Amino acid sequence: MGGTEILLVNLLNHLAEKGCDVTLLLPNPSEKDVLLKRVSGKVPVKYLFPIELKGFKKLFYKNLLVFFPRLYTRLVGFEEKDYDLLVCFKDCFHSIMFSRMKLSKILWIQNQPFPRDYTSHSLKEWFGYSLNRFQIQRMNRSFDKFDQIICVSEACRDGYINIYHHGVQKRELRVLYNALDLSGIEKKAEEYIEKSDFAGLKFIIVIRLSYEKTVDRVIYAADKLRAEGYEFRVTILGDGMEFENLQKLxxxxxLENWITMLGRVDNPFPYMKSADWFLCPSSRESFALTLIESITLGTPVVTTKCGGPEDVVGQGKYGILTENSTDGVYTGMKKVMDDPSLLPYFLSKKEECLSRFNYKEWLAEVDSILGV
Structure with missing residues (x-):
């Protein structure tokens, strides 16, 4: 349940309403398919595998996909002759499989490209890192075989050029900011939730709890701010592999009385609206659509310089931009608590900020890209 997935669901429904014959292809069924019920009944859903692969079988098929993509395609039974256009809506290892096909194909770069650290301390680590490095290289090289490449932010485009092509732009890369249909979230934000009677400043985080989101930065920053006498509360919405680690921390x-983790919440908007500031502590983000949702609900943003968020807040014109570190998160939180005038100031910038992310214009651009 991420911004990219929500965006995809909206796009699928739009294409279905326009009479397009569109199929959603997913790796496998999942118990976490909370968004699948929102997909139009006019959109058939197909899977590469009937169940989620685990253990050796998962490793086997991943390497088969990377090193023998044509054999992988035959084994999973994908027939490219059944389609006219292929859209890989998120850059991933399956881009390798699709890049070999003769279909017209379009790739969206939704992930923020970043340099990887392959420092090893043992032979086992060296072997694992060497294999991973080669897998990543194969995936990156596959991107250039797509007919069109769409980057969701300037940072994504710059990362593509710098990380994948060593600073040399070898082809046209189109930048198209993501945009969401925000028409219904004001109403959803009115849903009743039990509100705290805490009178101080309240921060909200809505995020997938994975390693690169570096939510632990907030805990370290909160500990430091508490020691300095600041009164505040942080609510974290989201689930992921880091949930238990963060809870233990x-x-x-x-900090149980200062930071509350509520897990995955189907409707995060009432929590976002009742907060004073939205906090994004990530080490990298391709775009972060939740920032736009929060600004729509009148909750301005404090975010690290981690990629796409710089574009969302206009390099600091529409929100607080901090260094990409724990100190940066600490500084951003401290700044808005020290200066209450920042809240009304950034609230006044709301409409100007949101005018850059018009959903109808985004759909029209995508229709043009797809030739619909």
């Missing part, structure tokens, strides 16, 4: 630092 909160307990270790005795």
């Amino acid at each position: 909160i307990v270790d630092y005795k």
Whole structure:
């Protein structure tokens, strides 16, 4: 349940309403398919595998995909003759499989390209890193075989050029900011939730709890701010592999009364609206659509310089931009608590900020790209 997935669901429904014969292809069914019920019944859903692969079988098929993509395609039974156009809506290892096909094909770069650290301390680590490096290189090279490449932010485009092509632009890369249909979120934000009677400043984080989101930065920053006498509360919405680690860290630092983790919430908008500031502590983000949602609900943003968010807040014109570090998160939180005038100032910038992310214009651009 991420911004890219929500955007895809909206696009699929739009294409279905326009009478397009569109199929959604996913790797496998999942218990976490919370968005699938929102997909139009006019859109058939197909899977490469009937169940989620695990263990050796998962490793086997991943390497088969990377090193023998044509054999992989035959084994999973994908027939390219059934389609006229292929859209890989998120750059991933399956881009390798699709890049070999003779279909017209379009790739969206939704992930923020970044340099990887392959420092190894043992032979086992060296072997694992060497294999991963080669897998990543194969994936990156496959991107250039797509007919069109769409980057969701200037940072994504710059990362593509710098990381994948060593600073040399070898082909046209189109930048198209993501945009969401925001028409219904004001109403959803009115849903009743139990609100805290805390009178101080309240921060909200809505994020997937994975390693690169570096939510632990907030815990370290909160501990430091508490020691300095600041009164505030942080609510974290989201689930992921880091959930238990973060929960333990909160307990270790005795911050249970300061930071609350609510897990995955189907409707995060009432929480976002009731907060004072939205906090994005990530080490990298391709775009971060939740920032736009928060600004729509009248909750301005404090974000690290981690890629796409710089474009969302206009390099600091429409929100607080901090260094990409724990100190940066600490500085951003401290700044808005020290200066109450920042809240009304950035609220006044709301309409100007949102005018750059018009959903109807985005759909029209995508229709043009797809030739619809």
